[in-house]
Amino acid sequence: MRLLRTVVARLLLVCAMVAASATAAAGAANAAVPDVWGFAYVDTSSGVPNLSYQAGSWTSGAVTVAPGVPGEYFVRFPGIGIPKGGVAHVTAISQAAEWCQIEKWGQVGTDEMVAVRCYRYGGGPAKALFSIVFASSSGALFPASQAYGYVFWDGASIASDYNSSLAANSVFHNATGDWTVWLPGLGSSVQAGNIQVTAVDSGQPARCKVGAWSWAASGQKIQVLCHGATTTPLDTGWTLTYQRERAITGAFAPPKYFAYTFDTTPANPGPYAPLPTGINFNYPGAVNTVQSAGTGLRLVTFPKVGTLPNNVQVTAYGPGPAFCNLLTLWTTSGSDVYVRDVVCYNGTGALGQPSLVTYTSKY
The missing domain is CATH 2.60.40 (Immunoglobulin-like)
Structure with missing residues (x-):
């Protein structure tokens, strides 16, 4: 009987170790965002x-x-x-x-x-x-305060996507050049995070942007607008990424130095810190600011995240065909990053336009 109890105890110990190992492996997999x-x-x-x-x-x-x-x-x-x-x-x-x-x-x-x-x-x-x-990316993401998701719409259907809650993303075509993207499970009680959108088209000029953005506890709803070479709405492919307290790549710690902001009021001469704080995130906890640098030009400062190598992306926000790019390469000075400048256009003329800017480093 004693031998039997010893064997059973050892078996239970082995099972417990296997279970613990599986749990640890699952946790590691859940944390492995991104894959590449x-x-x-x-x-x-x-x-x-x-x-x-x-x-x-x-x-x-x-x-x-x-x-x-x-x-x-x-x-x-x-x-x-x-x-x-x-x-x-x-x-x-x-x-x-x-x-x-x-x-x-x-x-x-x-x-x-x-x-x-x-x-x-x-x-x-x-x-x-x-x-x-x-x-x-693949696998789930924890904790719930962080969220990450993306969609590649190939012009007819979702060709590639990811949702860190493992819920199913969806896309609805509203009209020519106009879609609604629903990212369930990535919800927030207040506006938080950042969005980047890029046109995907191998046959013609195309550019895309965020038209509108609403949020709820159940998910994020985002409008994508696309235009052709000038002002005509265009049905095309596009990519969209939503990030919340994660880098644009989906990674976290590293990088320990990343940030994003949403210039919601481009008429504000600044420097100002966009609100609510969830759209103006800085991983070390510093406060990003935006200010005018001329007509249609916005200087964005990301403090305490400056380390090379690094990357910046920008997307225009709002109705109409306006679009944004970067005037020149951003500057890394000490521990700060200066995006000098985000510039937005309506046609060939620069204008004040809301924009979403995201920054990440390797580290």
């Missing part, structure tokens, strides 16, 4: 872009760029290729009314290739610099 990620500042049409502004989950190698037709660039992220899925965003860096869009992305060997196309207002090709980010 990468970002870069592309300042060349061929070769290796600035190494100080690129980082990713690869173990070796560097981002490379190859040219295509005028205004087209093939950005290759080393060692993070996935068979399908993921999400990509791109922001033009230019002193003119230009934008960049995603054409497509996919695995090439062990790498991930993202094709980017840049245009000037009216539809001609643009030789723009740009900032780009790619990420792919």
